[in-house]
Amino acid sequence: MISPRAEVALTDGQRDALTAATRAGSTLSGLGVITIILTFxxxxxxxxxxxxxIFINAFYNAFDVVCTMISTSGPAAGNSSALCQFQGFLNQMFPVADVLWTLAMAIDVYLIVFHCYDTMALRRLEWKYMLGITLFTFIPAFVLLFINTPDKGPMYGSVTLWCAIAPKWVLFRIVIYYVPIWTSILITMGLYLVVGFEIIKRRLALQSITSDTIPLDMDDTVMPAAMATADEPYSPTEPLPPRHVLSTSHSADESLVASKYGGYSTSVTHRGRQPPAKRSSLSFRQYILMPLFFFLALLSVWVAPSTNRVGSFVDPGFGSYPLLVAVGISGSLRGFWNGLVFVTVGIKSWKRRREAEGITMRPMTGDGRGRDV
Structure with missing residues (x-):
């Protein structure tokens, strides 16, 4: 028999400070969500x-912001109140969805590196991600609204900070909340480790690569000198890179490749000459660093809540106000970290792409060197 966790006894001042901290974090997350949507x-x-x-996940984050903004008002309204039950439903569905979207990003990275998925192939997966994640999180969150027993009360109830699966139902909290979350986190971590080893292996095989792109196919001839550096001109006899290169230089949704015509290095679309099959590259910053930082931010968010949950599971009388504050702040900042990663890494990738365009658009002089237009 597992005893329920005792709620932390708070003074009015502590409760007010906790409410202020979670709502401040929620405000930042709201700004992060708006930034993602507007920027995209x-x-x-x-x-x-x-x-x-990340853009799709921003709409899930918006509901998460609503949940954390309610803060301690949910528990204050009473376990059986509509506000507490609504907050409990949001708390069960959308934090889990946030983790699953991070897993979806890791799956995309894996498919790019090991199966050379292009932009259109990845887009075709989006509706599957949306359907799977929504159903996986909505069904249990909705069903729990109707569970209420005379001895334990409703499934959703006060956990001091907000309403979630109540302490009397702590085993369910572990099984249908923390187990899916940490299983997804561990799978994501495993995928990034596999991808990391593969990228290191390819970089070692092509020591001359100094650009942001990484070759995706190593089965045939080593990538042409067009992939060697971002600073050297291309040879007229070299084959073109593929039309489904994922490192783009104009619109991030278009498939563009670099080629040389009439003494100019320029970008051509898929309507141009067909390249050898399965020779492609990806932008390390856009397709690896962004989801990796997204994952690291998510990992930091779940350290405090998981520590609190493990402590209360081992010792039913466990309670720590500083840890509770950490849980409130970290749990209300999910949208903020997502927005920060989206903008900062995206801007750096955009600047590097603009710099690369400046190099490839220079006309060639008689000695084969580029000069500024």
């Missing part, structure tokens, strides 16, 4: 497959 909608440079997944 207004700038074509923020629309690669990873940006798109």
């Amino acid at each position: 909608s207004l700038s074509r440079h923020f629309r690669n497959p990873m940006h798109r997944l």
Whole structure:
């Protein structure tokens, strides 16, 4: 028999401070969500497959912000109140969805590196991600609204900070909340480790690579000198890279490749000459670093809540106000970290792409060196 966790006894001042901290974090998350949506909608440079997944997840984050903004008002309204039950439903569904979207990004990275998925192939997966994640999180969260027993009360109830699966139902909290979350986190971590080893292996095989791109196919001839450096001109006899290169230089949703015509290095679309099959590259910053930082931010969010849950599971009388504050702040900042990663990594990738364009658009002089237009 597992005893329920005793709620932390708070003074009015502590409760007010806790409410203020969680709502401040929720405000920052709200700004993060708005930033993601506006940036994606207004700038074509923020629309690669990873940006798109973060954009979709932003709408899930918006409901999470509603949950954390309610804060201690849910418990204050009473376990059986509509506000507490609504907050409990949000708390069960959307934090789990946030973790699953991070897993979806890791799956995309794996498919890019090991199966050379292009932009269109990744887009075709989006509706499957949305359907799977929504059903996986909505069904249990909705069903729990109707569980209420005379001895334990409703499934959703006060956990001091907000309403979630009540302490008397702590085993369910572990099984249908923390187990899916940490299983997804561990799978995501495993995928990034596999991808990391593969990228290191390819970089070692092509020591001359100094650009941001990484070759995806190593089965045939080593990638042409066009992939060797971002600073050297291309040879006229070299084959073109593929039309489904994921490192783009104009719109992040278009498939563009670099070629040389009439003494100029320029970008051509898939309507041009067909390249050898399965020779492609990906932008390390856009397709690897962004989802990786997204994952690291998510990992930091779940340290405090998991520590609190493990402590209360081992010792039913466990309670720590500083840890509770950490849980409130970290749990209310999910949207903020997502927005920060989206903008900062995206801007750096955009700047590097603009710099690369400046190099490839220079005309060639008689000695084969580029000069500024």
